[in-house]
Amino acid sequence: MWKRRKGARPARILPLELCDLCAATFPQDEAKRGYVPDSSSVHPTNDGYDGLRALTTCGDEHFEELRRQYLRRPYVQEELWAAKITRVLTTGPPTLTMDQLGCRTGLHEPELRRAIAWHNERMRRYAAEE
Ligand SMILES: [Zn+2]
Incomplete structure (x- = not known):
């Protein structure tokens, strides 16, 4: 059995997010999130979100770029x-x-x-x- 050193603090793993556009990782609280219309997307459990795609990006610039891409996609x-x-x-x-x-x-x-x-x-x- 692996024992922790006495007094050692457990490593704190910060939850990371992944940018949907550039694949950069960053802390969750820095994510820019939102929804865009997308007829190929349904929510696994809540049909109130059907037709909307949740986006997570590293910042406003990449969110805008991705939002523009989805707006060009036919619904x-x-x-x-x-x-x-x-x-x-x-x-x-x-x-x-x-x-x-x-x-x-x-x-x-x-x-x-x-x-x-x-x-x-x-x-x-x-x-x-x-
Ligand atoms: Zn990005």
Whole structure:
């Protein structure tokens, strides 16, 4: 068993953050944080944050740069719905019917169908590019 020297203080590990833009590490309390619209992002547990991406950066300059990048990215409603469906299909009990999928995503059937069609079209495009 490893024993601590008498009187030695345990090493204090300061929690660090990682800049989403430059990957620099810095103390948590120096982080610049915020949300930007992003239809590819859903929150793991709170659907009130769906369609928003949490950003953490090393300062105002990198936050602005990243915010501008996300604002140039198209916001696609079907992409958000597809992300909600993926969350349901990858967590919790299995979902077997459209009704169950609707209940758990909060989406109506036409939205589910548009999201699935969008997802399948994207998969076909990726497959064709390979
Ligand atoms: Zn940075």
